[in-house]
Amino acid sequence: MSRYARTGRAALLSVVLAAGCGERPEGWDQPVSVQHVAGLSGAVAMVDESIHRVSLVAIGKDLSLDTRHQPTGVGIASVKPSPDGQKLYVLARGVQPRLGPDDDRPALWVYDGTGKGDLLARYELDAPLDGLTVDPLGQFVVVHPSGSSGAFVENPNELVIIDVTQPASSTNPVLRTLRSFGGTPQRLTFTDPLMLPAGERRLLIVETDQEVSLLDLDNLDRPEVTVVLNSADGTTNVKPAEVAVDEGDADKANDTRVAIRTNQSGVFLLTLAELPPGKQAYNDFDVVVNIIGLSGVPSDIGFVRTDAGRRLAVLEPQHSRASLVDPETTVVTTVDLPTSYGSMAVVTDRAGGSGDESDVALLWGGDSSAIGVAFWSLGKSVGQPYRSIEVLTGVASSVARVVDVPAPNDVLKLLIPQAFGGGQVYVLDMQHRTASPLFTYSSSVEMEVSDDGLRAWFYVPGTSSLARIDLETLHPVNLYLDRTTKAVFDVTTQGGGRAAVALHPTGAWGATVFDATQPDDATAARHVGILQGGF
């Protein structure tokens, strides 16, 4: 080959290489596909499944966007923020089937939610599970089947317990298969630290469709304790519907109780007691089961303090009454209610209760059609039950949901009606026992309460309607959006202020950002194409 020919070939090769450099990333050719969004403490997250990317959008002082894009897994099954909004959990099924070593494995991806937008951790999983339950205290995440993974063979009783405060290792995650008597997990509940006979423990309570299992989170090598709710012949078809946990007296180690509401009349009451002498068990506590018979199917349960001591409160809306069960003796005291309240919440500290001696509970309709709300003073429920209910006048609709407001306005609750159509939202002041109505014309209002407890944002998904309610003054500010909204989040800005981010789901997504403390159409920042680029 002549020198000129070699030179020519080298030049041609250079041109080809130069032309091949910097190929356009494939992401430019992929349309945006966002199914999951989440509000975090300092950012808004959007999971773009078409390019396997999580975009974490923080808000600058000037309401600008500071977007960090991070990789994520293939096949998003679930996305949840941590309760404090400091982290985002993304569960990905991975490539199924995996045909090569580079194919993505099932994994839990953990991202920072404070505004830094970092990928904090990635925990690989052995199987493509799709259920995700997050510990309210932020230590654990449990991955479990939800029955929709589509796997050819699936173990529905398999739990993957991940300590997200620790890095991935050979002992983290922990794979557990619950002993099953035919049921599959339906709900998981993390308890607070409980004083058990052998010391402080945290439990994971797993409700299957016919059993309840107690798993010691501090000793995951120990088998769980399973309580079978069905009769031995399987004819009663008892399904757990809710659990309530009470630690009991702080100075007692054997009075921790777990109440189980089911779809049948009656309540199961479990006492976590000291192991009897000589009893061999894998766990260092014993479970004593009592069944409390009731005439109706309860709709809600909760442990309360009354003038007669600790009780399990049970609502029976079909009889328009509540029952107070003494967990020691299982003696039941019945309290007639003015209507068929189906839900309750203990609001003692916010409703002017004595705090040290007895509780105050808020009652509302829930799934029943009961109109209005009432305060239930449990300090005189056992001795003078007929004087314990105070119905709040002015709430003229059935309340489906009660939304908590964080401090400093935690004396407030937002009462969400069954249907918004021409209806009202009430701002309940539990301290003064007043309910202030807020009218809205829309029938599908969503609500976002700020973490600092000062504001609530009302919006209607799919429309451009948005309003802010100042929870101190209840002054509404209706705001203008030039595009339809998917969700609204109230987040901390990088400068320490607060901003409301209304996400617009068209194209590569847009956002309108308001100064949350002083929202103004004129000063709002309107962003477009958030998910464009960044490859």
Place this chain on the structure above:
Amino acid sequence: MRTSLFALAMAAGSFALIGSVAIGATAAPGRVAAPPPAPAPTAAPSSTATPAPTPAPAATAAPAASPAPTASGTEVAPLPPASASATVAPSAVPVGPPPPAAESAAPVAAPPMAYNWNLPVPAPAPEAPAKPSQPWTTRDLSRNFWQLTLGVRNSWITHEGFDPFATTDSLTQVSISGTRTLVVAGDVSLAAGLSLEGGSRSATARGAPSDIYVLRPGAVLEGRYHLHNNVYASLKLVPHAARVAASIDEPSAAGTLEQVDWRFGMDATAGVAWNFVRTLGANPVPGWWLWTDFGYGFTQSKDIVLKANADESSAGSRHQLSLGTLAVNGLLLRVGAAMTF
């Protein structure tokens, strides 16, 4: 008056022509006793009357004309060969202007070329500079010329800011330029001029139609080394201003998002040009060249901030999208044709 003058001039001309003929007819008064010979049947009167000497090549090339009928049957001395040939071979006389003397001395072996109406046969020594051959210029048109080019420029833009607007790194532009040789020193010459290049790409950016148009008006400074009369190599600098117009129809915005900005740039290329027509044997004016050059184009990097083209009074007018920075830098290749004169 003008008509009268023209008529007078025509009359004078006719008189002079008639006088010539008369003079010719009585050229040998003392030697002719016989009546004047009969006119030669093939001789054109005007040719006969032409006193000018005929070209030598024609005279030598027309021996068949010697038995001119004008000499038959008379005692008149034969006419000089030149006169005789002039009268019988008018078709061999060039109709163009008389060639320079030097050309008359050139060898006659080469046949006349079909399109070579006024140029000499190519010099036998190829390295010798061509002689000025145009009656209207004395410039050496192989080195010293005006040049107009039309071509295609392809740039390989690897900057990530180009990705939203094109599915590949290629940006093809139409390229035109005009230059004039300013300095010729032996085989080296220097030219300067102006250029204009423009082209666009379009794509979709995550489903949003997008496009970019780049226009580069620039100045050309070109140094040439003439390897041959028909070939030169060049180094070219083109400082230019690049007008970059980008747009994207992002559905989350109220209207098309656009940005137009100007930025400075510089192209540096090396190339070669070939006068293929002359190499093939012809040498027309203007001259025709094929050329190509290859190098790198640098352009200033700027932020891409696309703003909505919406009514100023609407909220959409505040929509803007930042896509980072863009520099339309990269290797470039130009090919095209040029005309020189």
